Amino acid sequence: MMSLYVYLLVIVSLCAAETSDKSVFQGVPSDNSFPKWSRRILNSPPFKKPERKFWPPTQKESRFLSLFTVITFPNGDCAGASGDNGTCLTARECSGKGGSVNGYCANGFGLCFMKSCGATTSENGTYFVNSGYPAVFDGTGSCELTVVKSDPDVCQIRLDFVRFAIAGPDQTNHVCNQDQFIVSGGNPVPGICGVNQGGHMYIDAGVGTTNPVKLTFVTSGTSFERLWKVKVTQIPCSTIYKAEEGCLQYYTGVSGQLRSFNYDPASGLQLSNQDYGICIRMERNFCGIQYSVCPDTVNNRSRAFTLSGNSNNPVNSMIGSGAGPNNCANDWLLVPCAANVGRIQPAQALCTDRICGGTFSADLSMQSTTVLSTVKPFRLWFHTDNVEAPVDIDNRGFCLNYVQQPCTNNVM
Template sequence: MVSKVLLLVLLLKFCKSNDISSPNTAMKWMASKGVLNRVSFPRWNFDGLLNKANPANKRESGFWPSSQKESRFLSLFTVVTFPNGACAGASGDNGTCMTARECSTRGGSANGQCANGFGLCCIFMTSCGSSTSENGTYFVNAGYPSSYDGAGSCDLTVIKSHPDVCQIRLDFNRFTIAGPEPTNHVCNQDQFIVSGGNPIPTICGVNQGSHMYVDAGVGTTQPVKLTFVTSGNSYERIWKVKITQIPCSSIYKADEGCLQYYTGVSGQLRSFNYDPASGLQLSNQDYGICVRMERNFCGIQYTACPDNVNNRSRAFTLSGNSNGPVNAMIGSGTAINNCANDWLLVPCATNVGRVQPAQALCTDRICGGTFSAELSMTAATVLSTVKPFRLWFHADNIEAPIDIDNRGFCLNYVQQPCTNNVA
């Protein structure tokens, strides 16, 4: 979309016989100054206008007498257009550049200038019981930026801004609600629920910096609803969720089946509510995590994030009692060292630097308390060359009495060039 601004320019020019030889000279002077760029005007009868104003001013011999000095006023109407693109508001929030009237009509609030001062950065922020079709809307708790301490349901209905929108990305700029109960790690007090799109697991706890992709379907489909449910004990809750609508043809569109989608040669990915000090792995999780394969890269390596809080790393703790050392468990099945209940699937994973037998079977599931593609107490860097780059996380609804205080996972990834003997 494009916004338009109408400008009125008032020009004052004193005309003299020694520098103006005809009524059109003023027009030429303005053109030389850039005033008339891309603006056209009718052929005006300057003499008639002057003579009507003052009969003594008659044209003689095709010029104005040198003894006369008259002020001339010319009103110029210019239309300035600028696209309704993204902009950064004075508060640091992202908005849409538009005119003040458009911003007010559409329910936004002006937050700084854009388009060289011709437009305003319009921020859309809404809370409980409302709906929005504006791209870039922020969904916040009641009373934001203050925290919320109460029980109830706060929902927002997201309507497609255009039938060509295929996905909705949710960025959790702020996300602190009550975490799961400590026994089986179920979100039974506070919950964040997404409905109307693809199946998405319920989450809770602290998830600031995380994101989700919601499948919005093709064409005109039912809206997506975002709901925060708060209950139970008193708690200082705060949330601010940025909503971005992604067209089907966008290069930022996530691959199908990816709840989380990362881009770039390197980065970091985490399970929801991960925190090495106090976070708990959430139960009832089942979703895909994808990394876009960049050009000329054929493999990807994963390494557990540094843990500067505990004396023993808890950056990968999915199974067992993580209050003590737990070895890596691999593969599917019901044996003691298999991953039968909770796991992270890394397609055909191998430890970097380990030469595998020619007929070795791929390791897919990894769990336990150590990140490694082998049964080991030593963490390793794990390589996968299966394309596209995709992980899958699964957690059931039971933790105790075997699984205790697991944190989930945090992994750093680095894509590997095709020239590094990676096929």
């Protein structure tokens, strides 16, 4: 009976005792929690306290966060307030790199940035914008962005013209003598002007890291509301989306659309002094490619392909090189070994390359047609000189839709 009484006393004492910070472990009372007459019982088996070395003291949990919590996040793409993507940086990093705030990222801790006149960037995905963007710029001067490689492995720089509206060429010879966009430091790139929103360029970045590429907008002349935003993407040599060598424009996909710079069926003018390659990646199991003019819903007579002649009047297609009224000696689009689809070729037209005039066709015609080429790789070349008047008037340039042809269509 005495043993049962002592056992019950111990149980009740354990339940009623308050946990002390000086206890050996939480839930077991200290010696002072029991009457003196019972301490001998607790200190003898089986109630002897475990040795302190096996039961480390209980650690109190902090109820407060440190005032110096470090927040980190990756410097990746993020969406700015204007709907654009930029690089996610802290406010200090953004200011140090010459960027401007364009919203928040990383749950409010980062900033998106854009760069304008006089800046230098090595950040992938930078936007080059006019002074005061998104407001228009109406002034005279030179706005330059220097692009430095982010890594020695970078081979190319792609420029996407998200916004591009500067003064167009003169009305007589279509030369960009008022405003101009110039690329220097890479492969030769023709200067362009006018409206080129949605267009792009691939720039050869060369080898090493000491050869920066400079992007320059030169504005002058009469008042004009200019607006530009150019996305700068750096492309490593090892990627599958790197453009082929010598391609200023590079397209991928089974189908798509090609346009000359400053093309617009209503008011665009073909630019002079152009000389560049346009490439389409040959997709797997496709052996040929067809080209056809884009629809023109603005003019009574299509101006989707008007490279030479007086475009205010109907102009037939012209083909081949050399002198003569129906040859392409000054302005042309080179389509390697072109042939009309569904039309019997004249006996003398074995392989047409240059096409010009005001009608898109691989033979002399007043009717546009679909043109096929099986030369690989798929590449066009566009050339214009610096003289238009008095023979060439109001030419728009070209807009072509392309569709690659499967090898099973008896295309070699």
